[in-house]
Amino acid sequence: MTDPVADHVERALADLGLTLPKAAAPVAAYVPAVEAGGLLHLSGQLPFKDGALVTGRLGEGLSLEEGQEAARLCGLMVAAQIKAALGGFGRVRRIVKLGVYVNSAPDFTQQPQVANGASELMVALFGDAGRHARSAVGVPVLPLGAAVEVDAIVELSASALD
Template sequence: MSGLRHRIPQALLDSLPPPPAPVAKFLPAREVNGLVYLSGLAPVENGEPLAGQIGAEIDEEEGRRRARLVGLALLSNLRAALGDLQRVREVIKLNGYVNAPSGFTDHPRIVDGCSEVFIEAFGEAGKHARTAVGVASLPGNISVEIEAIVAVT
């Protein structure tokens, strides 16, 4: 698989934000035995984390948009860690946490916003296993946090 060349859309690459700095004592990415573990990220816009509960203050479409912002930031951290996104063999798994009120049940649809970024970037190699769960709160009341595991050459 080392000869795999992804046709990552230039528009997607151009939309990547600068890699976000960690907000606590952890690494943004860690490569171990051909896997890159990407730390969970929040949606950020204009330098500010986006807060609020999805399904309460925030509608589902805005929640999906915020998950997409996280996907773009994860790709940015991945590119910074690898130097070249062509090293990606496949996306293994995403874990998504949605800040939502009790009774909200559409967590998978929200996290789809992030999944779509990886599929857009890597095609079939971007399809992944996934967890999408609702939580009562997230750090700083952020609306969504997503982490990823990616296999690399």
């Protein structure tokens, strides 16, 4: 039996010229994903490009476009963590919420536009099931100096056949 969600995600990745990265291991004392009550809670994911962490602060050296790309890279890692936790995408019913944290200079106020990098990727990958609630928050620093961090809550079905 084919998995229509996985098929959609794989087609979308190919159409966008993207590949899922290997799901990143935790950098401290936590797990990448916890399934509870029909939801998959994903820990914050950082942006990696060609194996290197994207670092810096928006409004101090990083442009809006670079921030959007960093958020998109975080979104790719979110998708990689979903696949790693579930063994595929067949149980994904909906991306419920993204939390987007933007390493921001004090006068930088375009966090929502930065967050669109991750939000638009979720819709591209999951279609209508990728439309989600969201927080976009400016912070003075992120772990390892990352430019952006994204966490997620994903609604799951009991099985891939639901």
